[in-house]
Each structure stands twice: as C-alpha cells, then as structure tokens.
Amino acid sequence: MIAAIVSASVEEIVFLGQTVRVRCSTDAFGQVLVDVDPWELGRVEHGSRVALAFDPREGALVKPP
Numbered sequence: 001m002i003a004a005i006v007s008a009s010v011e012e013i014v015f016l017g018q019t020v021r022v023r024c025s026t027d028a029f030g031q032v033l034v035d036v037d038p039w040e041l042g043r044v045e046h047g048s049r050v051a052l053a054f055d056p057r058e059g060a061l062v063k064p065p
Contacts, residue, residue, distance in 0.1 A: 003055050008032060010048045013041075024052065 008024035011031070020041050022034045034052060044050060 005051055005053045008050050008052050010044055010046055
C-alpha cells in the first residue's frame with residue numbers, strides 16, 4: 001500500500017551489489033535513504049528530481065531532525 005508520495009532531489013547514488021542506495025533531499029523530511037533494485041533505477045543520476053512513493057509504516061528513522 002502506497003500512502004505517501006514526496007518530491008526529492010538525488011544527492012548520492014551508491015552501488016552495493018544487489019541493491020543501490022540513493023540519498024535524496026526532500027523538503028518534507030530532509031535527507032532520505034532509499035534502497036532500490038539496480039534494474040529499477042532507470043536513468044536516475046545525481047541531481048535528478050524524483051518522486052518517492054512509500055508506505056510510512058515501512059520506513060525507519062535513521063537520525064532525528
């Protein structure tokens with residue numbers, strides 16, 4: 001279930017073998033880390049504007065604002 005969609009800017013992309021970690025900057029949440037399957041990344045690169053769709057119940061707070 002997707003419950004939220006947030007606009008973001010890609011700040012960093014790190015390839016970790018079977019997953020890709022993307023660090024994004026959002027107005028709503030500040031910095032957000034997203035793990036993506038490499039074949040789902042598409043043409044995303046540093047500076048790309050993206051829409052992050054997620055279920056907030058599956059998120060994890062890494063560092064308080």
